[in-house]
Amino acid sequence: AKSAGGNRFELADPEADARAITRHGLTTALPAALDRGEFFIEYQPLVHLGDGSVRGAEALVRWLHPQHGVLGPDRFIPLAEHTGLIVPLGRWVLEQSVRQARAWQERHGGAGPLRINVNLSPCQLTHPGLVQDTVDILEREGLDADALCLEVTESALIGADDDLLKPLRRLAEMGVDIALDDFGTGYSNLANLRRLPVSILKLDRSFTQGMQQFPADPVDLKIVEGIVSLAHSLDLAVTVEGVETGAQAEQLRILGCDTAQGWYYARPGPPERLHELALVDATG
Ligand code: C2E
Numbered sequence: 001a002k003s004a005g006g007n008r009f010e011l012a013d014p015e016a017d018a019r020a021i022t023r024h025g026l027t028t029a030l031p032a033a034l035d036r037g038e039f040f041i042e043y044q045p046l047v048h049l050g051d052g053s054v055r056g057a058e059a060l061v062r063w064l065h066p067q068h069g070v071l072g073p074d075r076f077i078p079l080a081e082h083t084g085l086i087v088p089l090g091r092w093v094l095e096q097s098v099r100q101a102r103a104w105q106e107r108h109g110g111a112g113p114l115r116i117n118v119n120l121s122p123c124q125l126t127h128p129g130l131v132q133d134t135v136d137i138l139e140r141e142g143l144d145a146d147a148l149c150l151e152v153t154e155s156a157l158i159g160a161d162d163d164l165l166k167p168l169r170r171l172a173e174m175g176v177d178i179a180l181d182d183f184g185t186g187y188s189n190l191a192n193l194r195r196l197p198v199s200i201l202k203l204d205r206s207f208t209q210g211m212q213q214f215p216a217d218p219v220d221l222k223i224v225e226g227i228v229s230l231a232h233s234l235d236l237a238v239t240v241e242g243v244e245t246g247a248q249a250e251q252l253r254i255l256g257c258d259t260a261q262g263w264y265y266a267r268p269g270p271p272e273r274l275h276e277l278a279l280v281d282a283t284g
Pocket residue numbers: 044059060061072073074077090093119120121181182241242243244261262263264268
């Protein structure tokens with residue numbers, strides 16, 4: 001790739017070329033990677049803002065590539081969506097996560113169940129096996145549907161017709177929570193929310209960024225306040241993403257947000273980590 005910046009000519013951009021090659025290489029390597037077990041999942045705690053207790057975790061997939069090391073989902077999920085591998089990969093993520101949630105519940109004893117949040121890509125939503133696969137996995141692993149939350153991005157549901165919503169409705173009726181992920185980035189019609197079988201709004205990180213300083217940006221405060229009151233009036237819980245400081249956590253708690261997730265509490269990590277965090281929490 002050649003590019004001209006201003007009045008200076010630049011030579012071929014070796015990094016851009018490497019990226020393009022890598023993209024192609026990664027795409028062709030994806031199916032074998034799933035067979036070889038190169039994917040793994042990190043878990044990030046979801047914390048109740050009122051009392052600070054760990055209530056569950058979001059499963060975030062990673063690829064331990066033999067040459068490139070650990071790759072984040074932004075590097076390969078779009079490729080997996082493009083090639084259709086996202087369906088078996090997503091099923092694998094769901095199965096692992098549900099199994100892990102069951103293991104936490106067993107080890108955690110009477111301290112209250114830990115819930116598990118799993119991301120669904122739009123291709124999985126339109127795949128006819130979604131409901132049956134989910135039912136099978138929950139049954140096989142012995143996890144209650146109430147302990148599972150599926151996260152669907154706001155953009156995937158904009159303008160969604162009934163065919164697209166049917167499987168989500170079915171899952172919601174079973175007790176699975178549906179969360180609207182990256183909420184606030186998709187310009188969806190707020191009145192539309194009533195039509196969707198969702199019970200949780202996950203407020204996008206861009207909203208919490210303005211609250212890193214104290215006092216926070218007053219416009220950001222107003223917007224979050226408005227979204228929280230709308231959500232609660234529709235019986236939706238609000239989870240906030242990207243909480244990086246104590247000041248953010250405190251302001252979001254005051255604004256009435258229910259659950260938080262972010263580096264302030266913990267980075268995504270191995271499953272043992274979540275178990276420790278939850279245990280510490282339960283024993284005070
Ligand atoms: P997401 O669902 O919005 O996940 C939250 C992302 O924010 C994660 O990035 C997480 O590591 C990051 N994050 C968490 N706390 C903080 C914080 O305090 N500050 C900042 N700056 N970032 C924070 P990650 O793991 O790279 O995942 C990126 C995206 O990849 C996810 O965004 C999700 O859309 C997608 N993804 C991850 N796992 C899966 C999966 O199993 N299936 C599908 N379809 N998509 C997945």
